Amino acid sequence: MIAETVCSAVSVAGLGIAAVTAYRRKFLSAARLAAYSLVPLGLVMTGAVGWAVDTAxxxxxxxxxxxxxxxxxxFMGTRAAERRAAGGRREREAAGEAGRDAVAPGASAPSLGPGARTARPPKQQPKAGGxxxxxxxxxxxxxHGI
Structure with missing residues (x-):
């Protein structure tokens, strides 16, 4: 009984504010306020407020x-675990397929002979004096002319 009275009072107050807003020629805002104000009244009329109070x-x-x-x-925990397991499985399968497809069947790995090494230039040392x-x-x- 009290919940229904409070909801009705909120609806009446909201409709009053909507009327004042419409008087100020802000019709879009007034219509929006009226819509929000009618929601509690509709909930009272459908009996949802009584059900909610009994449930609360x-x-x-x-x-x-x-x-x-x-x-x-x-449910969410099992989905997360399933995704984690499926993601790891997919990565392993992709790595396995990439490893098999990278080399032609029957080809051997290239060997590094004595001339395979190239001389790298030495790294430049910082000048003395810091x-x-x-x-x-x-x-x-x-x-840039600076």
């Missing part, structure tokens, strides 16, 4: 919500 104060209903939550968590090489930066600045 029922320990059995809360236990049911807990069971539903546990079922949802189990000065860093800014020649590339200087070239960029000169290019």
């Amino acid at each position: 104060f029922s320990p059995t209903a809360w236990a049911g919500f807990g069971v539903l939550g546990a079922a949802w968590l189990m 000065a860093e090489d800014f020649s590339d930066i200087e070239a960029i600045l000169k290019k």
Whole structure:
């Protein structure tokens, strides 16, 4: 009884605010406010408010919500585990297929003979005295006229 009275009062107050908004020539906002204001009244008229109040104060209903939550968590957990397992399986299959397709059947791996090694230029050592090489930066600045 109290919930129905509160919902009706909220609807009347919302419709009053919508009327004031319409008086200020903001018809779109007034229509939106009127729509929101009619929702609680509609819920009262359908009996949904009475059902919600009975459900909110029922320990059995809360236990049911807990069971539903546990079922949802189990469902999402199994889906996550399934995706993780399927993802790893797909990666292993892709790696296996890539490994088989990379080399032609019957071909041998190339061998590295004595001439296969190429001499690499030695890495440039920083100049003594701690000065860093800014020649590339200087070239960029000169290019742009700075």
